[in-house]
Amino acid sequence: MTQSGNELFSRQSSGLVRLASPFRTYAFNLGFAGLTYTVYIFLLMSATYPQSNIFLAVIIATVGFTALGLVYAMLSAAMPRSGGDYVYVSRTFHPAIGFVTNFALAMAFVFFIAQGAFLMSQFIFSSFFSTLGSILQNATLTGVGAALAGPGPSFALGTVMILGFSVLVAVGMETYYKFQSISFVVGGVGIVVMMAVLLTKSQSDFVAAFNNYAQNTSDLPNGYQSILDSARAAGYTTGGHDWSQTFGITGIALLTGMGTAFIGGEVKRVKRSQLIGMVGGTLTVGVVILIVAALLWKTVGLEFNGAASYLYLNAPDEYPLPVAPVFTTWATIISGNLFFLLMIMAAFVVWSYFFLPQNIIVVSRMILAWSVDQLVPAKLGEVSQRRFTPVIAITVVAVLAELMLAVYAFTPYFSALAALIPFTIGLLAVSIAGMLFPYLSKTRDIYEKSGIRYDLAGVPLLTIAGTVSSAYFLTALYYELTHPELGYNNPVSLGFTAFTLLVPVGIYLIARWTAARRGFDLEKTFEEIPPD
């Protein structure tokens, strides 16, 4: 029996489903964005990049990552069953390029898992206990806060995070999703409370609260001014603007709104609202960071924030506080009472761990895609049929993350920025793929048949988005590679980058050789069969 619609007569057949709501895709992308990494922006901004402009940096990053989010949204709409960015790049250019850039991105994500797990203790929980101890006049709690900032406890708590979330994702996705829904609400409310606290307090309120905290925890009178004076004596300066420093910190604003949610079934009627939903998460995070920056400027003082950061990183012997000078610390200090403290800390705990399981899921899916194509052993793609999760891939991710955590915690080999170059390269590849997708002979037909053929002045929207994000990531990469003072371009970071790019080349060549032994030409399995 056929049915009549506005444009099609469709018959009774499988696959036709309703589209997902824009809000659902928005929520997914909001969670995936690394809000916790904003901690780094404010910490490193003044310490390492004193002539950077935080507002410009966040705006630039928001534009770049929003454009990237649009690229992901449109490519996933054009190829809904393709399997993600590994396939987008493989199809547009070559499977070797797709695999290498995807592997680099995967390793960057694993690094972020390890780093994020470490920071949970060092920045979040240490601030919480230290401030709690100050409010409650409890030296034990303050001591706990100080201890949690150390490498040993940070490693221990980080391990608990990595293993805990890996197990949760592997065996309890239903439980995890419930957990995530609750976390989303708690995190949202907490952020609003934090903003309200910062908005309603004045700078003199903060100075008074901080002086009280510094007296209680470090026996330091007039702590606010003391930190400013110490930093200046140690060489801290302000004033002036350097574009390279501003671009240098945009890469830290990891706004990654790349969640490629399922948005349609067989009939690809992609609505504009769907696209807005998919990039809305990135935009929201960018706006939130700008608001936080503005509130810090008003209530804490960016000069003070910079001075404390400068001492912490460049003259640690002069740094008087038991915890890191991150905005979570300032927000909890000024909260003034236990209830607000708990609300704010709950929010930061949530946003700090929120992206950890997301990254575990994303990387394990990447491994699954590689295993199905037999680029890596098929065993790595084993899926639990009870829970529909790639258990072995998740285990691999957890082991790699734990190894990186150990290196990060106990050696000087991994700087905070070690993974940013491979991360930039991976996303640059997707951006360029998006830019060229409507034009290349390999992909033009897919584009022409898709429901994403929006254009501005005759130029495909996908190309525009890809061009903007390519420009952003190319600029970021240029600064990352050519300005050693920014901290990306050092032997360890470059070595890690080389590892993430060369290892997959080796893996691909081995896969090609083993395929040949098995009687298959690996290149041909990805090559388009001529239709005529």
Place this chain on the structure above:
Amino acid sequence: MQGSDTRERVEAIFSFFRKRRQTKLKIFFATDIHGSERCFRKFVNAAEFYGVDVLILGGDIAGKAMLPVVEQDDGTFLATHLGRENHLRTEQDAANFEKLTAEAGLYSFRVDQRELAVLESEPEERDARFYSLMFERLQTWMELAESRLGPRGVRLYFTGGNDDPEDLMAALQSSEHTINAEGGVHEIGGSYTLMSCGYGNPTPWHCPRDVSEEQLADRLAEAADRVPDPGKCIFNLHVPPIDSKLDTCPKLDTSTSPPTPLIRNGQTVLFGAGSRAVREVVERCQPSLGLHGHIHESRNVDRLGRTTCINPGSEYTEGILRGALVSLSDDGVEDYQLTSG
């Protein structure tokens, strides 16, 4: 001669690393092309491209929708597709549009306003037009396949799926190189037989060939009884085994039309939509190979006992032919590779 001695020594060293191959039959399998012109032409050309002996086309071969290209009073044409109006000013524009949509599996057809009104109001007329378009395209396909595969001596075995109407499949005749394998058991070479069944277990869409699990089990049992040696048989069963790696898809809320993916705690709920009857017959008979489709997003390989089961997935709307290359020896599946052509 010294040169040839050296060559033989090098060859001997490399042959140590080269796997001994005992391939008796090499097949290429694709499925769920849903009327896509582009995918079918690629499928036929896959014989030469991959150098295989046999092509097997899994079910769901007919398209899902027909798209009217409406002649306007001024001689131009108007077609609405994916939410946008396409004003086709010339005959060439119309032909190009029809070609593009055919590649995605749609049946574009020319109508005037009067005919369109009839089709919109008369379900029987629509059904008849749909059947005609489906049959015409499939017939053209088989003629194309015969012309291209005949000189190479390659055979194409095709079957329907749960989406394909019974009368349509029954009407498609076999030729020397294109064999309607629906419901049959055929010798395909390398001492292997092929058993095919395109019926499926119940779906939310109540497709033409959805049957109950019990009815499906009966059909499969009857066909399996005709297989001389299950160990040297390929089971070409449209629906994958339940709770395998090949049948994972979003669970649907069937209270809406069309159904809506079930969302719980912000995430799509996944489940295994495969068939219990298929799983049971594969586990009981233990054929060398199981070829399946039906769940487009569940591209994967699984093993049920000694049977290798493959679902290559489908991306027909993008014109991408997902498939599987399988080499078979006397001992069963020698190796496989999933492809994306």
